[in-house]
Amino acid sequence: MNKPPANASFLIYPPFADPTWAYVGLPTLKGYLGRRGIEVSLRDYNIEGLHYLLAETTMEGWRQRITARLAELNRRKKLTLYEEMEYWRLAEALPLCRDYGDCLAVLQDPRQFYHKKKYLRARDGVEDLFQVMEAVFFPFRFSFNRADHLVAPWDFKLLEDYIARQASPFAQFYREQLAALGQPGFIGLSLTFVSQIPETFYLCRLIKELFPVCFVQLGGPCIDQIVRNSDQESIRRIFAYADAVGLQEGEQTLAQLLPLLQAGNPEPQRLAAIPNLLMKGAGEALVQGPAETFALAEAARPDYSDLDLDRYLAPARLLLYSPTRGCYWNKCSFCSYGFNQSGRHAYREIPVAQAVADLKAMQQQFGASNFYLSADVLSPAYALALAQGIIDEGLEIYWSTDLRIEAAYTPERCRLLYRAGLRAVAFGIESGSDRVLRLMNKGIDSELIRKINRNFHQAGISTSWMTFLSHPGETGREAGETLALIGEQGKMVDQFIAGEFNLTPGSLISCHPEQYGIGSVYHTAGDVFKLFLLFNMGQNGSSAAAADDLEEKIEALSRRYHLDHYPWAGSISTHHSLLYLLHGGQRVFAKPWPSPKPLAKGGAAQLRFKFSPEDCQEREQAFMEGYLAEALQPQANGGSAPLSFAHFHKALANK
Ligand code: B12
Ligand code: SF4
Secondary structure (H helix, E strand, O other): OOOOOOOOEEEEEOOOOOOOOOOOHHHHHHHHHHHOOOOOEEEEHHHHHHHHHHOHHHHHHHHHHHHHHHHHHHOOOOOOHHHHHHHHHHHHHHHHOOOOHHHHHHHHOOOHHHOHHHHHHHHHHHHHHHHHHHHHOOOEEEEOOEEEEOOOOOOHHHHHHHHHOOOOOOHHHHHHHHHOOOOOOEEEEEOOOHHHHHHHHHHHHHHHHHOOOOEEEEEOHHHHHHHHHOOHHHHHHHOOOOOEEEOOOOHHHHHHHHHHHHHOOOOHHHHHOOOOEEEEOOOOOEEEOOOOOOOHHHOOOOOOOOOOOOOOOOOOOEEEEOOEEOOOOOOOOOOOOOOHHHOOOOOEEOOHHHHHHHHHHHHHHHOOOEEEEEEEEEOHHHHHHHHHHHHHOOOOOEEEEEEOOOOOOOHHHHHHHHHOOEEEEEEEEEOOOHHHHHHOOOOOOHHHHHHHHHHHHHOOOEEEEEEEEOOOOOOHHHHHHHHHHHHHOHHHOOEEEEEEOOOOOOOHHHHOHHHHOEEEEEOEOOOOOOOOOEEEEOOOOOOOOOHHHHHHHHHHHHOOOOOOOOOOEOEOOOHHHHHHHHHHOOOOOOOOOOOOOOOOOOOOOOOOOOOOHHHHHHHHHHHHHHHHHHHOOOOOOOOOEOOOHHHHHHHHHOO
C-alpha cells in the first residue's frame, strides 16, 4: 500500500464487532464525503485485527505467555483468590492453544462453509480462541459481541488500567497499522457498539501518543448514548482521549470539519458552529454545535472501496445498505433505538429510485449480490416500492431486513417482496399476550402476528421472531403465552429468540418507570457511561414468575431449531444465517443440526497443575455469588449499587 500523504484523514472501525461483513457506518460517511470531493480513507481494524489474532505467530506468543504464567503460579506456595481465578482459566486455555487458520479457511470456503459439521467445528474453534484470550488477558473477556472485565463495567479507572497494562490483544497490531498511516491530520473512530469501548479508548490514547497533533474524533451510536446519558464530569473526561465527539449522524459534521482542518488551525468559533460537534471549550465548558438531522435525499452511495471485502469471515460478499433511518412508529415502551431518544431522529427514506440505483451500482462495483438493509425498520409503502423498483430494474439480488408486522403485507405483496429478492425478515414480535402488547404500545395483536407472519412465510420468505419475556408488569402466565404462540406457529416461524427484558436508557419505561410498576431505577457506581440500567419492581408491580418453568419451555422450543448467538448461523439477521437460508432453504434452522465431534485439543505441553483448577473455579463461583448479591443492590438512600472496578478489588483484598 502506498504511503498516505501527510495530513490525510482516516476513519477507523475498532474491534470487537461482527467480522462477517463490513459495517455500514463508515462507508456511508466516505460515500457522502467523496461526493463532496473530501478524501477520507477507511480502516477496518475489526476484521484486520481478527486476522492478526488468528495468525499462528500470535497464538505461539500466547502459548508461551500461558505456559510461563502457569509455571510462575505453580511456584507459589499458595494462590490468592484473584490468582486462582486466573489459574483455572490458564489451565483450561493451555490445551486450546493451536493454529486456528483452518477455521478461517472453512468459514471463507464456499463449499466447506455449507458442510454443517465443518462449519460448527470452525465456529467452535473461533470461540475457543476467545477462551484462550480470556486466560491470556485475564481479567478481560472478548467475543464479537463483548469486550469487558470479569465483572466491573468500564469506567475511567478500568480503562486507564487497560491502557497502562497494554491489555489490548491488539497492542502490537495497532502500532504496525498506525505506523502505515504516515502523519495523519484527522482520525475518526466509530464507537457503534458497547463491545468496541475498550479498543476505541485504547486506540485514542495510542494515536495521541504517536501523532500528538492529529485531531481525534469519536462518533457513532454508542458514544452518542454515552454523552446523552452520562454526567458532565464523565463527559469532560472523554476529552482526555479525543479532541471532539460527533453526536448523531456524521455527514454534515465531517463535511464541515475536515475542510477546516485541512486548511489548518481552525478558529474555535468556526468549530463551535459545526453541526452535531461536541468539543471542550475554555476551562470546564463544553461547546456543542447546532443539532442537525440529515436529509436522506442528500445521502450518497456507501463507498466500500478501501476495504478488502474478501477478508471477512464468510465465503461470499454481502454489503450493508441503509435506505431508511429512524422508526416511523417510534412509540414502543421498551425501545430506544440508536438516536431515537434525541427526538431528532425522525423516520426518513432515501428516494426509492436512488436506493435502487445504489444497490445496482454496489452490485456492479463490489461484486456483491447479497444485501442486508441495515435500518431500524422500513415502512410497508417503502419496502413495497423498493421491491417494485428492484424488479423493474431487473436487479438480481437477495436481501434481508427488519420489518414491522403490518396489515399492509397481504399475500400478494409478500410474493412481490419475494420476487424482488427478499429472503429473510426479522419481526419485533415481542409478546404473544395481547394485554402485554398493549402495555408495550406495540400497535399489533397476536391475530395480526399470525396472519402477517403466515403471508411472509408462505411467500417463501424466512421469518424470524424476536421476542422477550419479563416486560415490567408481565405475569408468568403472559410470558408463557409468548412461548405458546411460538410453539403454535412453529411451522411458520423459521427462527426465533426469546430474550429477557432489558431496561434501555431513553426508553419510555426508563423515563416513566412508575407507570410500569417499577419502584426504583439505578446504575452501578462503575457504570459512569450510564449504559446499563438496573431496576427493582415496586410493591404493586409484578414481573414474570415461575422462571424455571419458562426456562424449560424455552429449552423445549429451542430443541426444535438450530439457534445460535451473534454472528453465527442460527442467529437472527446475520450474514451466515442468510447464506444458510439461501443455500438450505427457509427451514434450514427449523430443525436441530448434527453436533460435530469435539475439537481435538492442541499438543499442549503436559504441565502438571500444582493447584486444582476445579477447586479454583469453585472458589471463584462462591465468591462471585456472594459478592454480586451485595454489589448489585442499590444503596439504602436510593443511590447506585456499589459495583465498580475499585469496589471489586477492595472486596478481593478483604478476602
Ligand atoms: C441494523 C442494526 C443491527 C444489525 C446489523 C449490525 C451489524 N453489526 O452490522 C443486527 C440486527 C445484526 C444488529 C445486531 C446488534 N445490535 Co444493532 N443495530 C442496528 C441498527 C438498527 C441500525 C444500524 C445502522 O445500519 N445504522 C445506519 C448507519 C449509517 O448509521 P450509524 O452506524 O449510526 O453511522 C452514522 C452515525 O453513527 C455517525 N457515525 C458513525 N461512526 C462515526 C464516526 C465519526 C468519527 C463520526 C463523526 C460519525 C460517525 O455517522 C454515520 C452516518 O450518519 C442500530 C440502531 C440505529 N438506528 O443506529 C442498532 C444498534 C447499532 N445495535 C445495537 C446493539 C446493542 C446490537 C447488538 C449488540 C444487540 C445484541 N444484544 O446482541 C447486536 C450486535 C451485533 C454485532 N456484534 O455486531 C445498538 C448499539 C449501541 C450499543 N448500546 O451497543 C444500536 C445503536 C441500537 C440501540 N440499542 O440503540 N444490529
Ligand atoms: S421496537 Fe421497533 S417498531 Fe417499536 S419503536 Fe422500536 S424500532 Fe420502532
